[in-house]
Amino acid sequence: QVQLVESGGGVVQAGGSLRLSCVPSDKIPDFYVMAWYRQAPGKQRELVASITSDFTPNYAESAKGRFTITRDNAKNALNLQMNRLKPEDTAVYYCYAKRTVISPASWGQGTQVTVSS
Numbered sequence: 793q794v795q796l797v798e799s800g801g802g803v804v805q806a807g808g809s810l811r812l813s814c815v816p817s818d819k820i821p822d823f824y825v826m827a828w829y830r831q832a833p834g835k836q837r838e839l840v841a842s843i844t845s846d847f848t849p850n851y852a853e854s855a856k857g858r859f860t861i862t863r864d865n866a867k868n869a870l871n872l873q874m875n876r877l878k879p880e881d882t883a884v885y886y887c888y889a890k891r892t893v894i895s896p897a898s899w900g901q902g903t904q905v906t907v908s909s
Contacts, residue, residue, distance in 0.1 A: 794818055798887045800813050804905075806877060811872070812885055820864070820870065821845065824893060825890050827861075828887060840859065885902065886900050887900035
């Protein structure tokens with residue numbers, strides 16, 4: 793089972809920035825896809841952004857133009873740069889990874905992001 797460890801969450805004012813990082817227990821290039829999901833209180837977990845092994849990103853509409861997902865093979869880390877944060881971005885953010893299309897998904901423990909108005 794792959795271990796995913798997130799860091800970088802915190803409290804920030806609206807309009808501010810945060811950078812989340814996820815370090816897996818295995819090498820980043822081993823994963824077909826990696827992603828960030830989030831779950832706000834009382835809501836379902838939703839995809840924020842994903843990136844495949846060929847570095848193709850995909851963003852939720854709410855993240856487009858504000859968030860950037862990157863996978864750094866040299867540092868073995870998945871990052872999410874979040875700019876112009878809004879109170880509605882407040883949620884627990886989870887790192888996600890799959891080795892192949894058919895392999896089971898691995899999840900991190902989550903990191904809290906709170907955006908104050």
